[in-house]
Amino acid sequence: MTTAATTTTDTAGTTSAATRPPVQFTYRSSKELVACLGPPTGTSVGDKQTGNIRAFVYSKDGRYLAWATPENVQVVDAISMQPICEIARTNVLDLVFSPRGNFLSTWERFVKREGDEPAHRNMTVWEAATGTEVTAFTQRNQSGWSMQWTHDEEFCARLVTNEIHLYHVKQLANGTYSPLRLEGIANFSVSPGKSPSIAAFVPERKGAPASIRVFSLTDFQRPKAIKTFFRADNVQMYWNHLGTHLLVLTQTDVDKTGKSYYGETGLYYLAVSGNYDCRVTLDKEGPVHDVAWSPNSKEFVVVYGFMPAKATLFDHRANAIHDFGTLPRNYVQFSPHGRFICLAGFGNLAGTIDIWDRKRLTKLSTIDGNGASVCDWCPDDRHLMTAILSPRLRVDNGYKVWHYRGVLVQKEEIPELYQIAWRPAPATLYPVRNTLSPAPKGIEVATSKAVSSKPVGVYRPPGARAMAATPGLNKVGGGAGKTVPGMAPKEPEGAAAAAGKGKKKKDGKKKGEVGA
Numbered sequence: 001m002t003t004a005a006t007t008t009t010d011t012a013g014t015t016s017a018a019t020r021p022p023v024q025f026t027y028r029s030s031k032e033l034v035a036c037l038g039p040p041t042g043t044s045v046g047d048k049q050t051g052n053i054r055a056f057v058y059s060k061d062g063r064y065l066a067w068a069t070p071e072n073v074q075v076v077d078a079i080s081m082q083p084i085c086e087i088a089r090t091n092v093l094d095l096v097f098s099p100r101g102n103f104l105s106t107w108e109r110f111v112k113r114e115g116d117e118p119a120h121r122n123m124t125v126w127e128a129a130t131g132t133e134v135t136a137f138t139q140r141n142q143s144g145w146s147m148q149w150t151h152d153e154e155f156c157a158r159l160v161t162n163e164i165h166l167y168h169v170k171q172l173a174n175g176t177y178s179p180l181r182l183e184g185i186a187n188f189s190v191s192p193g194k195s196p197s198i199a200a201f202v203p204e205r206k207g208a209p210a211s212i213r214v215f216s217l218t219d220f221q222r223p224k225a226i227k228t229f230f231r232a233d234n235v236q237m238y239w240n241h242l243g244t245h246l247l248v249l250t251q252t253d254v255d256k257t258g259k260s261y262y263g264e265t266g267l268y269y270l271a272v273s274g275n276y277d278c279r280v281t282l283d284k285e286g287p288v289h290d291v292a293w294s295p296n297s298k299e300f301v302v303v304y305g306f307m308p309a310k311a312t313l314f315d316h317r318a319n320a321i322h323d324f325g326t327l328p329r330n331y332v333q334f335s336p337h338g339r340f341i342c343l344a345g346f347g348n349l350a351g352t353i354d355i356w357d358r359k360r361l362t363k364l365s366t367i368d369g370n371g372a373s374v375c376d377w378c379p380d381d382r383h384l385m386t387a388i389l390s391p392r393l394r395v396d397n398g399y400k401v402w403h404y405r406g407v408l409v410q411k412e413e414i415p416e417l418y419q420i421a422w423r424p425a426p427a428t429l430y431p432v433r434n435t436l437s438p439a440p441k442g443i444e445v446a447t448s449k450a451v452s453s454k455p456v457g458v459y460r461p462p463g464a465r466a467m468a469a470t471p472g473l474n475k476v477g478g479g480a481g482k483t484v485p486g487m488a489p490k491e492p493e494g495a496a497a498a499a500g501k502g503k504k505k506k507d508g509k510k511k512g513e514v515g516a
Contacts, residue, residue: 023380024078024423026065027399028053030390030416033067035081038422039383039401039409046081049074055094055419059101062424064128066104068092073106075128078423085131089124096146097128100153104128110140125172135172148190155217157190157198164188164198166217180220182213187235193243197224197272201235201248212237212248214272225274231264240297245316246270247280247291247300267291267302269318280318284310289330289485294358295338295427303332303343311343313361322361328352330485336427337381340364340404344375347485355384355404357436364436365406371396375484379425381432383409387420407442 023038024045033049033056036042049067056067058078065078073087073095087106094107108122121136123145137158139145147156157166162185165177180198187201197214204210210232213223232250239246248270252263265288267280282288284305293300298316301324303309311324311332324343329352331344344353351370356363369375373389378401387399397417401410 023378023383023425025385025421026056026058026423027387027414027420028056028067028418029397029414030418035065035078035423038378038380039403042410042412045079046076054092056421057095057097058421058423059097059128060099060424061101063101064097064104065423066095066097066128068095068106073104073131075104075131084129087126087131094142094145098147098149098153098156099151101128102153103134103149105146107139107142107145109142110138135175144187148188150190150196150217151192151194155196157188159185159188164200166198166220178220180215187237189237189239191239191243191246191272192241193239196243199237199246199248201237203233204230210235210250212246212268212270214246214270214274223274225270225272225277227268227270227277229266229268229279231266233263238291238293238300240293240300241295242297244272244297246272247293249288249291263287267304276317278318280314281320282310282312283320284326290332292332292334292482294334295336301332301334301341301343303329307349324356327354329354331375333375333377333482334358335377335381335404336379336430337432339381339432340377342375342377342384344369346372346375353384353386355406364404367402367406373484374399374420376422376482378422379427380430381427382430382437385420385422387417389420390416390418403440403442405437405439407439409440409442411443 022041024035025038026033026035031050033053035045037045052070054068056065058065062078064075064084066073066075071090073089073092075084076082077084089106091108092106093109096105104126106124106126110122111120113120119138121138123139124136125134125147126132127134147158149156153169155166155168156172157164162181162183164180164185166180167177180200182200182202184202184205185200186203189199191197191199196217198217199212199214202211209228209230211226211228214225215223229250231252233252235251236249237246248268250266250268267282267288268277269280270277280302282302282304286304286306289303289309291300291302299313301311301313303311308326308328309330310326311329312320313322315321328345328349329343330349331346333342339358341356341358342353343356345351351368351372353367353369353375354363355365355367369386371388371393372386373392374385374387376385378385382404384402384404385399388396390397397415398411398413399420400408403409
């Protein structure tokens with residue numbers, strides 16, 4: 001049975017709650033898609049959408065909300081929920097907006113064509129405001145299927161066999177591109193910021209070390225920065241928000257020393273200018289569990305080591321400046337303004353969440369997030385959402401919204417909850433506060449002690465969570481939608497039904513190969 005959403009109002013702070021723009025989130029269950037206001041109201045926005053909704057996504061600027069059904073794709077105004085356009089494309093399983101929301105990309109399951117039929121172009125780019133098709137490609141794998149865009153949407157790029165194809169958006173429709181050719185390239189990432197770069201990863205080959213090379217978009221001949229290393233089968237790349245520095249988390253499939261079942265990890269730091277790079281020194285043996293940049297782009301937190309793990313804050317030269325202690329944690333995320341840090345333990349850990357004040361480096365509260373599949377900061381920098389999703393857990397599905405003081409201010413039980421996300425909003429809409437507010441009156445105050453509970457799910461370090469060879473992975477420190485440890489990527493609900501029973505045979509073509 002679904003309970004009504006319950007809310008309270010946080011009245012403290014330099015700006016009253018009444019004058020702050022309302023925050024919004026959307027959730028998708030087996031029966032409906034619903035947009036709601038966050039604290040303090042909790043009321044729904046617009047009409048509920050019913051039926052088989054396979055996936056939804058907000059544009060990164062918060063203007064649009066789009067969702068896919070077996071029959072079509074709907075795009076609406078995210079605030080009013082009024083229709084913008086309808087895209088008559090069936091069997092869409094995934095979708096994503098470009099950074100400014102001007103383009104929407106969709107992915108369908110690849111279907112092998114018979115005889116001389118042209119290859120199935122199952123990845124399509126549309127104009128978001130009109131639903132007009134811009135271009136289409138063949139992209140067989142769902143992992144890393146979407147284009148990567150520069151922040152200003154002037155350029156976009158995609159990975160094919162041994163090449164990155166860079167398109168000027170004005171020439172995207174006619175297929176004109178500039179190729180960056182690197183033999184054996186397995187992954188790449190376009191940086192954020194006003195002067196974007198491309199970082200390309202080439203694994204070890206024939207005794208040569210693996211490498212990360214950073215190129216300017218205007219010069220593919222000479223890399224601006226390069227870092228080589230051994231023991232790296234795959235990597236995960238973390239840009240700071242300005243796009244000036246890059247953290248590279250390396251992973252091997254097997255730990256040859258025999259110390260870890262999940263392989264070895266290493267963490268490297270590169271300046272895009274090429275004037276500084278190093279291996280980040282970690283003083284506890286074991287894997288790197290998570291990394292997050294501060295929104296100020298000058299510091300980052302690493303969670304590392306065999307359990308109980310250690311969490312450390314580093315400066316812009318990768319020097320350790322604060323030790324958060326040794327606890328069972330494997331997840332870290334900065335709040336949008338960077339004032340608060342969430343350190344948590346998910347997967348087979350108890351789900352305990354610690355909220356730290358970055359300014360004073362003191363712990364403010366401890367929250368019970370047992371069983372959470374989602375943990376994400378609200379754009380207002382004051383609230384944190386946790387949610388338990390299906391199919392990872394079939395019981396206790398629903399969401400909770402917490403004040404950073406550890407007070408539960410909003411919750412709702414939703415049977416078969418599949419997806420939930422905040423509507424993105426610029427941090428500048430919500431003022432930075434010089435003083436911390438007292439705990440508001442809420443539904444429930446979290447305990448100050450770590451919560452002991454039965455472990456849920458199976459925790460796997462990064463290398464065992466299919467982080468490898470994910471073309472186009474572009475993690476910008478602690479942004480929305482960050483994956484909770486133990487939650488391996490899964491297909492949207494309805495994908496299995498669309499595919500039919502059983503697995504299809506491979507078609508023998510190379511991963512990422514494009515059509516004509």
